[in-house]
Amino acid sequence: MTLTQHGEETETAAQARPFTPPEVAAIRRDFPILQTLRAGKPLVYLDNAATSQKPLAVIDATTQYYESENANVHRGIHALSERATEVFEGAREDVRRFINAGRVSEIVFTRGTTESINLVAQSYGRQNVGPGDEVLLTTMEHHSNIVPWQMLCNERGAVLRVAPINEAGEVDMEAFRGLLSEKTKIVAVTHVSNALGTVNPIKEMVRLAHGVGAAALVDGAQAAPHMPVDVADLDCDFYALSAHKMFGPTGMGVLYGKEALLDAMPPYQGGGDMILSVTFEKTTYNKLPHKFEAGTPNIAGAAGLGAAVRYLENLDRRRIAAYERELLEHGAETLEQVPGLSFIGTAAEKAGVISFQLADVHPHDIGQLLNEENIAVRAGHHCAQPTMERFGVAATSRASFAFYNTKEEFDALADALGKVRELFA
Amino acid sequence: MITGNRALYEQVILEHNKTPRNFREIEDADRKVEGYNPLCGDHFTIFVKLDGDTIADISFSGKGCAISKASASLMTAMLKGKPKSEAETLFNRLHDLVTSNPDDPVDEKALGKLQVFSGVREYPVRIKCATLAWHALAAAFEGKEEVSTE
Ligand SMILES: Cc1ncc(COP(=O)(O)O)c(C=O)c1O
Numbered sequence: 001m002t003l004t005q006h007g008e009e010t011e012t013a014a015q016a017r018p019f020t021p022p023e024v025a026a027i028r029r030d031f032p033i034l035q036t037l038r039a040g041k042p043l044v045y046l047d048n049a050a051t052s053q054k055p056l057a058v059i060d061a062t063t064q065y066y067e068s069e070n071a072n073v074h075r076g077i078h079a080l081s082e083r084a085t086e087v088f089e090g091a092r093e094d095v096r097r098f099i100n101a102g103r104v105s106e107i108v109f110t111r112g113t114t115e116s117i118n119l120v121a122q123s124y125g126r127q128n129v130g131p132g133d134e135v136l137l138t139t140m141e142h143h144s145n146i147v148p149w150q151m152l153c154n155e156r157g158a159v160l161r162v163a164p165i166n167e168a169g170e171v172d173m174e175a176f177r178g179l180l181s182e183k184t185k186i187v188a189v190t191h192v193s194n195a196l197g198t199v200n201p202i203k204e205m206v207r208l209a210h211g212v213g214a215a216a217l218v219d220g221a222q223a224a225p226h227m228p229v230d231v232a233d234l235d236c237d238f239y240a241l242s243a244h245k246m247f248g249p250t251g252m253g254v255l256y257g258k259e260a261l262l263d264a265m266p267p268y269q270g271g272g273d274m275i276l277s278v279t280f281e282k283t284t285y286n287k288l289p290h291k292f293e294a295g296t297p298n299i300a301g302a303a304g305l306g307a308a309v310r311y312l313e314n315l316d317r318r319r320i321a322a323y324e325r326e327l328l329e330h331g332a333e334t335l336e337q338v339p340g341l342s343f344i345g346t347a348a349e350k351a352g353v354i355s356f357q358l359a360d361v362h363p364h365d366i367g368q369l370l371n372e373e374n375i376a377v378r379a380g381h382h383c384a385q386p387t388m389e390r391f392g393v394a395a396t397s398r399a400s401f402a403f404y405n406t407k408e409e410f411d412a413l414a415d416a417l418g419k420v421r422e423l424f425a
Numbered sequence: 426m427i428t429g430n431r432a433l434y435e436q437v438i439l440e441h442n443k444t445p446r447n448f449r450e451i452e453d454a455d456r457k458v459e460g461y462n463p464l465c466g467d468h469f470t471i472f473v474k475l476d477g478d479t480i481a482d483i484s485f486s487g488k489g490c491a492i493s494k495a496s497a498s499l500m501t502a503m504l505k506g507k508p509k510s511e512a513e514t515l516f517n518r519l520h521d522l523v524t525s526n527p528d529d530p531v532d533e534k535a536l537g538k539l540q541v542f543s544g545v546r547e548y549p550v551r552i553k554c555a556t557l558a559w560h561a562l563a564a565a566f567e568g569k570e571e572v573s574t575e
Binding site: 363365379394395 | 433466467489490551
């Protein structure tokens with residue numbers, strides 16, 4: 001096996017070796033929170049789609065920034081400010097490499113996926129979407145990939161279209177194709193569904209969007225923690241992600257945009273850093289990506305995100321994906337044995353998420369009782385109410401995992417769910 | 426042990442959740458109100474038939490977690506045939522109970538069966554579950570048709 005500069009193997013995902021149990025044990029030691037006990041019980045953290053845990057590398061990078069590198073960026077001539085700028089801009093290069101973007105100018109730092117999507121809706125959207133135009137989504141979108149488009153469409157007199165999903169939780173591609181027309185200006189689709197785990201055929205969807213001249217935005221919040229992301233290969237126009245879901249800090253995110261598009265877009269917010277010169281008559285905007293980064297940014301967040309990226313590259317995302325496929329298979333097989341359990345979301349291509357119902361036990365009761373075993377799952381609508389409605393439920397229980405989870409943890413979950421079922425029988 | 430979580434999931438609660446009392450609609454109800462908790466999707470409709478100031482019949486339908494369903498069930502069981510004012514008295518007692526300190530003494534006599542909700546004191550996020558049906562009933566007496574806990 002050959003290693004690239006950053007440790008990732010030059011193998012395809014199908015060939016990549018899953019982590020072995022000793023390797024997973026070693027990985028777990030990188031995460032301080034996984035060593036904690038509550039009432040003598042180890043933490044079984046299966047709420048990774050809400051937010052992931054942080055490795056020491058990330059915690060140390062943010063601490064180091066505050067302890068020895070803290071200054072504002074892009075403005076001082078003193079050594080510390082230069083160092084802070086290096087950290088900040090270094091993280092941008094890390095992210096560029098991580099998603100295989102062509103240039104660092106295409107990497108805009110934001111507060112998270114939500115802000116990234118709002119930026120595109122408010123800047124690109126207002127400029128390019130007019131009365132009668134259409135924005136196309138899918139049923140499985142997170143609220144943060146619905147509401148910004150709704151706001152845009154309301155403001156511009158445009159129409160929101162929604163491609164339906166089938167019983168397995170996969171986009172109906174025929175319907176998707178049918179909804180595309182020359183009226184479609186933006187297609188906004190999630191790469192991986194946070195409520196169902198479905199991995200969408202993004203490359204094909206982007207190609208189809210481009211076929212009618214629409215721009216394609218991909219919500220990558222749930223993809224980045226689980227698989228290699230290659231924006232050049234996907235050919236998407238925009239890609240949004242959140243650092244906190246990929247083992248980095250909260251309050252930090254990324255918007256990738258093709259340079260030509262970002263260049264033509266008006267700024268999103270005004271303020272310091274995003275300008276070259278200001279007079280009361282005229283302001284000249286800064287060059288990319290700074291045009292979209294008004295005000296003092298989340299420098300510690302960038303330091304942490306850079307560290308998270310390097311941590312993931314060292315583990316090798318292909319091996320992460322291979323191991324998580326094993327986990328998903330084991331989890332599904334084990335949970336299927338629990339009497340009364342049924343899955344919501346059974347797509348052929350899934351990552352990171354198992355959503356389920358347990359007979360008629362309410363998800364909040366399930367979550368509460370699992371908490372007694374120090375098992376953390378999410379109960380609720382997962383910020384995807386239209387998805388819940390599609391399946392005729394108000395809420396589901398969701399076990400969402402990461403590469404540090406183990407088969408034994410799924411066994412513990414299944415065991416506990418069996419007891420919950422008995423209690424409510 | 427999960428079966429040991431008696432603090433919150435008292436046997437009475439589990440039993441009322443499994444076999445709720447007055448779990449039906451009243452066609453010619455004098456009052457009908459929907460109670461909705463958008464946070465967790467709990468959604469009940471309360472039906473009341475009055476005879477002057479007396480609650481001649483009371484029932485509920487809908488979906489929710491065990492705590493909210495048991496609370497609705499107990500509410501209907503405790504209030505049928507009682508004066509309207511009893512609803513307010515019991516609601517106040519329940520509210521005081523679930524929002525009190527977990528170590529405070531429980532007035533078992535005043536609360537009657539409602540004391541099974543004392544475990545909720547340990548789990549503030551479940552207070553809304555325990556009081557949803559009661560909020561809805563109070564709104565019904567105020568002439569509202571819908572109440573949301575958010
Ligand atoms: C698919 C998806 N998109 C967007 C978001 C929003 O991310 P954030 O809250 O970090 O902005 C989430 C988070 O739950 C998500 O799962």
